[in-house]
Structure formats: structure tokens, C-alpha cells
Amino acid sequence: MTENSSSIADIILSLPNGLDGEVDSSPASPISIRKYRAATELVFVDNSDDPHGAASVPIYQTATFKQKSATQMGEYDYTRSGNPTRTHLENHLAKIMGARRALAVTSGMTALDVILRLVKAGDEVIAGDDLYGGTNRLLSFLSKTQDIRTHHVDTTIAESLIPHLHPSRTRLVLLETPTNPLIKIADIPTISRLVHERCPNALVVVDNTMMSPYLQKPLELGADIEYHSGTKYLSGHHDLMAGVIGVKDDPIGEKIYYVINSTGTGLGPFDSWLLLRGIKTLAVRMDRQQANAVRVVQFLENHGFKVHFPGSRNHPQFELHQRISTGPGAVLSFETGDVGISERIVEGTKLWGISVSFGCVNSLISMPCRMSHASIPAHIRAERALPEDLIRLCVGIEDIDDLLEDLYASLVAAGALPNWQKVGAEWWGHWKRASKRSD
Template identity: 65%
Template sequence: MDRESQKSAQQYRPATRVVSVDANPADPYNPASTPIYQTATFKQSSAVSTGEYDYTRSGNPTRTQTERHLAKLMDAQRALCVTSGMTALDVIMRVLSAGDEVIAGVDLYGGTNRLLKFLEKSKINTVHVDTCLVENVTSAITSQTKMILLETPTNPLIGVCDIKAIAEIAHARNEEIIVVVDNTMMTPILQRPLELGADIVYHSGTKYLSGHHDLMAGVIGVKKEALGDQLYFVINSTGVGLAPFESWLLMRGVKTLAVRLEKQQASAMKIANYLESTGLKVNYPGLKSHPSYELHNKQACGGGAVLSFETGSTMVSQQIVEGCKLFTISVSFGCVNSLISMPCRMSHASIPPEVRKERNLAEDVIRLCVGIEDVRDLIEDLDQSLRAANVI
């Protein structure tokens, strides 16, 4: 898709954009669906000249079309697809050098925390602050700060960061600071961080974008072409570009993103209301009781389909999780079926207990990832499990 076509496509609303796919204008057979170009190499016209593609590690038509479509959804100048969400973050972090400093949250995905810890070996240090408080981020910025890494909502306590305010402050202090947002939980349908001032947005394509948990993928979107070129160099050098079949699966899955998320979000709202009615502490930005309800609704257009709640007892939480029959006990989120987990024992277990305590990550917190089942069945399942655990 050329720039003019991409520009006109932006006039449509997100739910329309997501299904408006240009399969591949260069294909002579005019396919309605992007084909899988399952080839490692491409024929060259001569020994001294190549066409658009020569080796799939460097580029492949299926991946190109998927990237162009995702760039349109994210309002990005360029999108890049890699082998997982963690690979996406790893690629982003490689623009940093020894001595650089990253500001990141205290409530963040366990895998992200693990990668940041690993990077200390390369003398890239991370300062953890509560990024939901703008003043904490402001006071943490130093001359060594080169990146601010945000999750909003945070995982698993569902806090909200003010993307616009943090980006404005960071760029005013140093225009070279890169503001990065993990937007996996919201997706481009509900929140577009690049429009709010972020420099890079990334997603675990394994989750909502593909939607079926049959694919590992990561997606990066950038505001400026030069930054995209830097990241592409890393991807090509390390060979982590998404393979043709996975690119095709990702494109196939993303077409139903809007309709899936609409159903999931509506169900999540009903479940959050039900849980709150039982007296439990519920973390969900769609609830008016959420401390950042107004901020979230200024920068996003919905609460999403992930929520968490706290029981006050790790043992009780375990009983609830294991007592559910319809919710599957599993890490991750964004699938068509509903999942339940205890993050501090599962997805965040790599964060040491003493660090979790220091960061106020409640050991009893239960995270729900709402799928597309009938919400009445989901509420009944939670209800029977809560009753069996003597919570209600």
C-alpha cells in the first residue's frame, strides 16, 4: 500500500480499518486474501541486482502486507513483525547503549521485568517507579535517561499511566528520550499511544491481535521512519522477523479483532460489576470506582477485557482459581476463551517474592481474561467458585 492509499485509509474508523486489507497489489493474480509466500529465497534478475526481496529473513511479501496493515491500525509510519512480544521488546531495547537508563513501572509483566534485569549485564540499568504517578516519572528523569517504558493498563493491577503527559514531559526534558508503550492489553482498537505522543508502541501479537493462541508474534509500530530503520536493522541482523505462515495467521486473526474485542469488553464490564457487587476489590478501568477512570477514558475508548480482583488471602484465591470450571487456568490473555490465573504464582513468578512485596504486587490477586463465551455462563462459573471458597 502506497503512502497516499494509507493516508486515505486512515479516514475510516478502527473497526472498518481492521478488515480493509489490501491483500497484495503487486501480485499478478489479484488475490482477495494475502497469499503465504512460503519461500526462503527469491530469484534475482542478475548477479549484481536484486528485486524487492532476496531472502525471507530480510523481507517477505506476506510479512510486508501484514506489517503495512498493522501500521495502518496503529497510525504508525512503519510496523515491524517479529517472533514474539518479548522479541519485540528485545529489539526495541537494542537501540540503547551501555550507560543508558530506562524508567519502567513497578507493576509490569514478569517477562518484561526479567528482560530488564538481564540487560543489566550490558550496563543498561532500569529505575522502577510507579509510572501511574506522572510526578514519579518526572523526578526519575536524569541525563542518563534514554527510554521510558510504560504499560497501561498495567499488568496485573490494572493501573493507568498518562501517556500524553509523560511523553510531553520526557520530550521537553530531552527530545532524544524514547517513550515506549506496551499496548497489548488495549490493542489499536481501543488505544493508540503514537497519537498520544509515544515514539514506539508494541504488542504481543500472540494475544488479541491473533486472538486464538495458536501463534507466537510480536508487533512494533514507530512514529518516525528513522527509528523504524534502526529497528529493522536489528531484526534483519538477528533474524527474528516473523515467518510467512505466522504472518499469514496474524493477518487472518486481526481481521476479527474489533468484533471479538467488542464482545469481550462488554462481558468484562458485566463481570467486573458482578465481582464488585460481592464486596471484592476489583481492578478494571471501565468501573467508575477505578481511581483513574477519567484518565483512562480520555486516552482509550473502552476498559478492555482484562481485569483483576483481590480476596485478601492467597489460599482463598487459589481455591477460587482451581474451583472454576469454565475459566481455563493459563498464563497470557487475549484468547477467544476465558482464562484465569494467579499472576504472582504464574506469569509474574520470575519476579522475586521480596521484589513483589516491595512493589505492592498482591500475592492474592487473581487475573481474569474474558473470552467470547456467553457472559451468563462465565458469571455463574465465578459465582459457584466464590461460594465454594466461602467468599460469598
């Protein structure tokens, strides 16, 4: 051993938490020993079964698979039913979500649609009163056409569900946490326990898109199903459409797979490969985006804006969010008090792209009531206290100083903040004129 080297034991002892499990002397079988930390799990994809030893999971861009004979069918026959690339993705997703099984579909809304196939006419759904516009639209459609009633409640108060929990009718409880766009927090463990005690046949479903599996694991907190729009943080680049479903019960997984196979909504090979690649950088992207978001929130709060962000100590559920997640995420919203000012702010930025959605490496800005939530009728938005002037920011990985400078310039130009440079110039001019008069 050289004087600059250390033993493995010394290195392990120097770590803050040691190691979670024993280390195998064989480097060929690392995943059989213990779970790695989150960032490592995201990167490590088990491709040991590849016949050619490919370092990256190959894209099996094929619709059909040849069989050995008319009576001997292989694992795959038709990509609608399954594809090796998608299988690798789903296995990887199940690992990072802590799921018994994961399934990949063509969009986040496809994921929700497939899950809602578990609900039949006459059943009831309980959902939050602050929902993504597309979710609200689908639930409204099912209410009108399928006789599936939805009760919208304030999911920040677990007890608000109690009047609507009926063992014979309640089939599904749908949570978003944080919610979009008001960033409310639902107590997943408490709500899950309450639902399962009162309605044993009901399923607790969590839209975990805002957090990603890196920051929050609903299945470990008591939920039965979690789903994501893979288009967002899991992908990270807004160059594909995908949805992800994770379940902790095999029979539920089989039912969902049956719907996916029957309707042909499984994710294609190329998009599966893109999503698998995107997941590997989730930790580094999210860490950077969170850090930037915290700086943006500090800037806005220091200028007196009302900000909705779970990482702010001003958030009413700051401590709850800390208990159920490992980070605040990178989506926030704030109020200006004036719709016209908000419109000018959104339209005045240069780096912040005006767009719906979130989760990509680029920073985005939007007015939910004009864009992502415009499908919710105005009177319902008012009933749910969704401010028309609300601005949503989805913070990316750019240099934070550039983002803040761009946002500040737009706030000043829109009249939301005073132009101190102009004020200073006017004061200086006034002082000079006053000085001349005194002479």
C-alpha cells in the same frame, strides 16, 4: 428510485457523525480518499498488487527468491530480510496503529528485546513498578550484564519520573497502560511531553498489548514507539507467537529493522498470514469481550470484592483512561484477602482455563504471583504492593451467563461467598423444627 430505497445523501445525513471525508464515485480506489472507521480499517487489507487478484493475501512460504540476473536484484531475496506476506502484515499494522512504520517479529518479548537494543551500556531506563514478569526479567538481566540501569517508578504519577530524568543518561521510558496485573493507568500524553521536554533524546515506549490498536493509539498520544505481543488480542486465538513494533520516525524504524534483519527475528510467512487474518476480527472480538468483562466486574463488585478494572467508576483513574482510550479492555483482577481461597477459586472453575497470557477468545484465570509474575522475587512483589492473593481474569467471548455461573460456583465452593442455597435449606430446616416444637 423505488419507494423503499433512499438516496446516498439521505443515508449519510442519517448517520450520527456523517462521513469523515468525501466519497469517491470510483469503488476501485477507496483507501485513497479517506480513513475509514476503526472496525473497517481492521478488516480492509490492501492487496491490490497481487498479480493474480487473490482476495486473501497469499502465504509466500519460501526461504529464498530467484533473481532475474546476478546484477538485478528484486525487492525480496531472503525471507529473513523480507517476505511479501510479512510486508502486507506490516503495512496493515502501520495503518491501524497510526505508525510511520511497523515491524513484525517472533514474540512480544522479541519486540521488547529489539527495542532495548537502542539502549547502550551506561544508559538508563525508567519503567513502571507494575510490569509483566517477562519485562521485569529482561530489564533485570540487562542491569546485571549490560550496565543498563532501570529506575522503577509509579507511572500513575507523572511527576515521579522527574528525579530520574537526566538528559545525558535517560534513553528510554517504558510504560504499560493499563499495567499487568494491577490495571494502573499511565497518562501517556503528559508523560511523553514531560520526557521530551527534559530529555530530547529519550524515547517513550508503550506496551499497548492490553488495549490493542483498536482501543488505544499511543503514537497519536505522544509516544515514540509502541509494541504488542501479537500472540494476544491481535491474533485472538492463542495459536501463534508474534510481536509487533510501531514507530513514528523513519530513522528509528531503520535502526530497529537493522537489528531484526541481523538477528533473524522477523516473523515467518505462515505466522504473518495467521496474524493478518486474526486482526480482521479484532473489533468484533474485543467488543464482545469488553461487554462480558463489564458484566463480570459488576458481579464481583456487587459481592464486595476489590476489583481492578479501568471501566469501573471505582477505579481511581477511570476518567484518565476514558480520555486516552476508547474502551476498558477485557482484563481485570480482583482480591480475595486470602491466598488459599484464591487458589481454590482458580482451581475450581470449569470454563475459565487456568493459564498465563490473555487476549484469546477463551476466558482464562490465573494467580499472577504464582504464574506470570512468579519470576519477580517475593520481596520485590511486596515492595510494589502486588497482592499474593490477586486473581486475574481474562474474559473471552463465551455466553456471559455461563461464565458468571461458573465463576459463582467456584467462589462458593472456595468459601469466598456464602452458599445461599445451603443457608436457605438450613434456615428452612431450623424453621420447621421450631414449628414442630411450638405445636
